[in-house]
Amino acid sequence: MVKKTLMSLLPKIDIQAKALSKEVQLPDARLTILQQVNLTINSGETVAVVGASGSGKSTLLGILAGLDTASSGEVYLAGQPLHQLDDDARAQLRAREVGFVFQSFLLLPSLTALENVTLPAELAGIKDATARGRKLLADVGLTARADFYPSQLSGGEQQRVAIARAFITEPAILFADEPSANLDAATGAKIEDLLFALNEQQGTTLVLVTHNPQLAKRCQRQLNMHAGELSEQQPEVSDVA
Amino acid sequence: MWLNIAARLFWRELRRGELWVIAFALCLAVFTVVSLTGITESVRSALSQRSSNFIAADKILRSSLPFNEEIFRTADTLGLTTAKQMQFSTMVFAGDLMQLVSVKAVSESYPLRGNLLLKTSEQPDATLLKSISAQQVFLEPRLLQLLNIRVGDTLELGVSRFVVAGIIAEEPDAPLSVFGNAPRLLMHVDDVAATQIVQPGSRIGYRYQFAGDSAALKTLELQVKPMLTVHDRWQSLDRESAVGSALDRAEKFLLLAGLLGIVLAACAAAVAASQYSQRHQMAVAVIKALGVTTAMARRIYASHLAMVSVFSIGIGLLLGQLASSGAQWFIEVWLGDYRPEFSVRPLWLGALTGLICATLFSARPIWRLAAVPALNVLRQRGQSFQLDIWQLVTGGLAIWLLMWLFSGDWWLSSWLFLLCLAFAALLLGMAAVLVRVAKPMAAGQSSALKLALANLRRRLWPNSFQLITFSLALFLTLILYFLRAELISQWQQQVPAGAPNQFLVNITETEKPQIIGLLQQNQLKAGDFYPMVSGRVLTVNNETLADPESQNDAERQKGEQQADAAGGGESAKRNMEQTTADNRVKREGIGRELNLTWLTTLPANNDIVAGAWFGTADKAQVSVEEKLAERLALQLGDKIGFSVGGQPFTATVSSFRKVDWNSLQPNFFMILSPDLMQNFPATYLTAFYLPKQQTALLNEMARSFPTISVLSVDNILKQINDIIAQVSLALTVILVLVFAAAVLVLVAQVQATLEQREQELAILRTLGAKTVFLRQAVLAEFAALGLMAGVFATVLAEVLLAVLQMRLFQLPFSLHFNLWWIGPGLGMVLICGLGWLLLRHLLLLPTPVLLRRALS
Known part of the structure; x- marks a missing residue:
């Protein structure tokens, strides 16, 4: 009883990486992309991973989201040992627990905005997918564009559809890879606001990969990736205040 | 659930035109097979019906023994029409004159095929009869001269006397040889016994003539087999005769054209399947990132392929059948006495071709497509789908299987298949060398040409593949064009204008x-x-x-x-x-x-x-x-x-x-x-x-x-000329079809690169390239490709023509000087023209539109 009470007081862990390494074999050398990365992200946290190009940010994101596998180490996602799951089991876990927002939107060109949004819900077997989709499109301000195809939408509109798509399954965890990098500053800022607003509304854990220090600062935690090693930046005093 | 998603994606992709290329290629493959097989069968049956006229029946059983009535009864029960014919040489007497004649005694039903024309007098306006009755004899005109008699006079044949009923104006199965034949006397078979000419030991040729449905004729052959002796043999059209060898060559040509058409259609299907997979990589990565398993992705895309296949095969069958019915109608109008026969073979062969193309050509790309890792969503780039060994093996197997199914001749299919394979390997080597050589060549050239050559070099492998298909398409067209011309000119030489008649x-x-x-x-x-x-x-x-x-x-x-x-x-x-x-x-x-x-x-x-x-x-x-x-x-x-x-x-x-x-x-x-x-x-x-x-x-x-x-x-010459004209027309129709198939392969191939080109154009436009410059670069690139493909195709065509001429068609070897300008010229004009037609709209797009399209 006491143990149970204590457990409920501890924060719920959504993502955990232990001694995570990733190496790739090149024709004449072995390249280390991630070195002994240890990481714990609690439920509801917003975390930014920053770092220079080629530092291993996206590789880490891929492994944490179950899109890629590590060379060694352990990864737990929503309590499931990703490193022990096969490709299909990881896909099913993603369908249940994970949402994505990508740098280049990656909408399916043959589906309308609404259909793109409802696709993950259908994959997860959610019944009222269309109603949810319409509501989310309304939330991102695209009610009038529901039946447009991606090629008929501007970049900012496409990313808003992608954000609606990411939230439709009410995922426990949302991974965002440079969500505003392909957009102009004003549109980018709007997209970021939308992302954080929906995140807050749904209480989603957010893992964000970005170059943009301003965007990173909007997250509760900032992790710095450098040559495959991860370190946590201490929040500045002003930020805490 | 996946079925729902698959169905929605399918209809949307169909509407967006994503699936049309593959549908088009499959449709083309099915159409090519159905129309070529159908037309070939129609032409073959028209020719064999024509040749039936030369033997006055569809099938003849020759014997030196008296008629076995059991054989006629068997034919009757199978619904075949029959005729009797006896041939022998004997002397006829008219007054003091006598003459050795070649007697043909026939039943009333003779001829079962072709026309017998008997004139009841020597006058031009004489009544014409089409069959003979008992107690009548008809003579070849020169026999009247030799015996110094006229129509209505009497002659003696054995112990019987006959009044000459008229002269023979046209005899369908007259011997094609002009020498050593005694003049012909035609009489009724029932009158032979009374003449008492047939005695034990007399040399008589007995002919059982049959006509009717080809299946029934085959059954007849099987059923009468136990009744036959060494003195009986089935007669087919003499392959040594002028007509026989013309038919033989035409059949070989049609078969060859059909096989080559299938190779082309198969190439189109392979290109389309690869292109489809290439274009859908990112979509697969996205849906997999969103939680679709590999197995589900496989089911989704396999179901697309299945739906496209069913749709395209249906359309291909319909269009193919329409084309071959059109050809049949044309032959019917042209020949008059042609009896079109409906055959299901082209239809099942076409359906099977579609199925084989869909599974063996597309299964591998779809399999690989479903295996695209979800991680690609982060890499932001697709893999280049190079041909892998499995695709080559399944594709190769499919081509061979199709060739074998179509020709029913495993030796010819294997031989041609290996040849195509060797050519492809050779072309690949030649293409690699040429594209590398292009680099130093580009050094001193204008910038548009430099860009074209750089483009060619950069996409070495895809270009080599493209070059191979271009060359193959041109090569097959050239081969057929020249062989057709060769066959026709050989036939015409056989009966040149002014030949002695x-x-x-x-x-x-x-x-x-x-x-x-x-x-x-x-x-x-x-x-x-x-x-x-x-x-x-x-x-x-x-x-x-x-x-x-x-x-x-x-x-x-x-x-x-x-x-x-x-x-x-x-x-x-x-x-x-x-x-x-x-x-x-x-x-x-x-x-x-x-x-x-x-x-x-x-x-x-x-x-x-x-x-x-x-x-x-x-x-x-x-x-x-x-x-x-x-x-x-x-x-x-x-x-x-x-x-x-x-x-x-x-x-x-x-x-x-x-x-x-x-x-x-x-x-x-x-x-x-x-x-x-x-x-x-x-x-x-x-x-x-x-x-x-x-x-x-x-x-x-x-x-x-x-x-x-x-x-x-004159009659023989007319018959031969008729056949030559008929076969030449058939060859032309088939050449046009194969050429159309070749053009479609080229289109599919160029379309496969459209997306990449769109992006390149967007970049070049952004960098400030002018439309004129881009147009020149595109034209130069296609002209270079076309020229290379044309040269390769010419060299290979010359080699293969020599082999085919000497081995398959038994024609004398000759160099084709025209080939050396037609081949490269055709390659350059055709590929440049097609490239321009397909890319023109891209070159004319305003830069912002181009950019948006390239980025979406």
Whole structure:
């Protein structure tokens, strides 16, 4: 009883990486992309991973989201040992627990905005997918564009559809890879606001990969990736205040 | 759930046009097979129906034994129509004159195919009959002259007397050979018995003629098989005859064209499948990132393929059937007497082709597509789907399987398949070398050309593949174009304009200059005069030759005695004959008189294949036609004993000759050295061309030289020309189809690169490239590709043409000078034109639109 009470007081862990390494074999050398990365992200946290190009940010994101596998180490996602799951089991876990927002939107060109949004819900077997989709499109301000195809939408509109798509399954965890990098500053800022607003509304854990220090600062935690090693930046005093 | 998503994606992709390329390629493959098979079958059946006219039936059973009524009853129960025919030589008498005639006795149903035209008088407006009745005899016009009688006069045949009912104007199965045939007398088969000409030992040819459904004919063949003996054999159209060899070549060509068409269609399907996979990589990565498993992705895309396949196969079958029905209609209109036959073979073959293309060509790309890792969403780039070994193996297997299914000839399909494979490998090597060589070439060029060459070099592998398909498409088109031209010109040479159409036989030494004079007066030119004497071959190396017919008679009598002794019926008698006939060992003779000639120079259309042609100094020698030499088992140096007019003499075999029997020139089995023959009284044979407007000259000749026989081969020439025109048209139709297939492959190939080109154009435009510059670069790139493809195709086509000419079609080897400018020129114009047509809209797009399209 006491143990149970204590457990409920501890924060719920959504993502955990232990001694995570990733190496790739090149024709004449072995390249280390991630070195002994240890990481714990609690439920509801917003975390930014920053770092220079080629530092291993996206590789880490891929492994944490179950899109890629590590060379060694352990990864737990929503309590499931990703490193022990096969490709299909990881896909099913993603369908249940994970949402994505990508740098280049990656909408399916043959589906309308609404259909793109409802696709993950259908994959997860959610019944009222269309109603949810319409509501989310309304939330991102695209009610009038529901039946447009991606090629008929501007970049900012496409990313808003992608954000609606990411939230439709009410995922426990949302991974965002440079969500505003392909957009102009004003549109980018709007997209970021939308992302954080929906995140807050749904209480989603957010893992964000970005170059943009301003965007990173909007997250509760900032992790710095450098040559495959991860370190946590201490929040500045002003930020805490 | 996946079915829902699959169905939605399918309809959306169909609407967006994503699936049209693959649907189009599959449709094309099915269409090509259905239309080519259908048209080929129609042409084949039209030709074989035409050739049926030459034998007056669809099938003939020849026998030297009297008719077995059981065989006719079997044919009747199968719903076939039948006719009886007996052929023999005998003497007819009219007053004091007598003449050896070749009698054809037929039943009323004759001819089952083709037209028999009998004129009831010699007047031009005479009534025409199409069949013969009992108690009638009809004669070849020259027989009236020879017997000095007219229509309505009486002649004696055996112990019967007949009133001449008219003359034979057209006989469908008249012999195509013009020499050595006694004039024809046509009578009713039921009247033969009364003449008492047929006696035990008489040499009679019995023919069972059948016509009807080809399946029923096949069944007949199987059912009567137990009733047949060694004296019975099925007759097919003689492949040695001019018509037979023309048909044979045409069939080979059609088969070859069909096979090549399938290779092209298969290429289109392969290109489309790869292109589809390439374009859908990111979509698969996205849906997998969103939680779709590999198995589900596989099901989604496999179901797309299945739906597209069903749709395209259906459309392909429909269009193919329409095309072949159109062709049938055309043939029907053109030939008049053509009976179209519906065949399901093209349809099931087409459906199977679609299925094979869909599974064996597309299964691998779809399999690989579903295996695209979800991680690609982060990499932001697709993998380049290079051909992998499995795709090559399944694709190769599919092509071979299709070729085999289509031709039913595994040897030809394997051979052609290996050849295509070798060509592809060779082309790949040549392409790699050329594209590398292009780099230093580009150094001193204008920037548009430099960009074009850089483009070519950068996409070395995709370009090599493109180059291979371009070259293959051009190569196949060139091959068909040149082979078609070759076949047609060979046939036309066989019957050139102005070829002799009248033969004069039986000219005496004194008549020779008179004939030359008469022809000269009429501005006509006589050909060579060949001396002719009839003689028999009696011995080879002092061994007496057996008479084939009398040998059969002896066996027959022996068999009958044995069968009678055993109390057996007709079939026992026939079986017995079979056993006794197998014991023949003696060298068999020719069984008839030969026309012998003597010459000092080797005639045109004759080639010495062994030994040497005798010179003027050589004595007592003979040159023998190679097939006859084979039949008589002759060796060079053998001594042949001849008898001419009862006088025996011997000649040594000094050479064997190959004779072109298709040439419609006087040809001889045996040519003797002049020393042997000079003492025999000879008559001469000559030939000349008589234009239609001068036919009155023939009447003048008949009056002035009553003993000279005039043989007109106009009918034969007309029949051959008809066939040639018909086959040429068929070849042209098929060439057009194959060319269309080749163009479609090119289109599919260029379309496969559209997306990449769109992005490149967007970049170049952003960097400030002008439309003129981009246009020049695109044109230069396609022109270079087209030129290379054209050159490769030309080289390979020349090599293959040489092989095909000599091996498959038995034509003489010749270089094709035209090929060397047509090939590269066609390649450049065609590929440049197509590239321009397909890319023009991209080049004209405003930069912002181009950018948005490239980025979406």
